[in-house]
Amino acid sequence: MKPSAGRVLIFVGDDYEDLELWYPKLRLEEAGFACTVAGLDAAGTKYSGKHGYPCVSDAQVRAVRSEDYAAVVIPGGWMPDKLRRDADVLRLTREFDAAGKLVATICHGPWIMISAGICRGRKMTSTPGIKDDVINAGAEWSDAPVVIDRNCVSARRPPDLPAMMKAMLEHLTRARA
Secondary structure (H helix, E strand, O other): OOHHHHEEEEEOOOOEOHHHHHHHHHHHHHOOOEEEEEEOOOOOOEEEEOOOOEEEOOEEHHHOOHHHOOEEEEOOEOHHHHHOOOHHHHHHHHHHHHOOOEEEEEOOOHHHHHHHOOOOOOEEOOOHHHHHHHHHOOOEEOOOOEEEEOOEEEEOOHHHHHHHHHHHHHHHHHHHO
């Protein structure tokens, strides 16, 4: 097993959707994965979720190396609209995808994938509010709780988190073996 096989990166920024960050993080840790939460500012920065739940970052995005991780999780909320403007966030997202590593996203999270240019030719879902954005980026959008296409797992909204996590854990367990 590669050392990176047990590690997952999670993006964070102000106005992240609280459940879409914390549910995957806690479930992944429960399954034995080490999670690193990375934001644009220095490690130790406190970010506030849309519903006020705080998250302190473990790392700064620009210091993260994709080769140290098996997957990236892109939570939704309004955060992805801010993070997709950062060159290092886009670079990391492209690197995970190019390496065939898991890219998991929910709700407004696909905005980062759209800006990274990795949606074309994929089957995906998202919150219906950005359905047109996903389609205009070249993906085939589906109104389903979770869509799995190669190394990408996408989900619509918080009630879909159990289905998303099941798909993510199955993918990561195969990659870990």
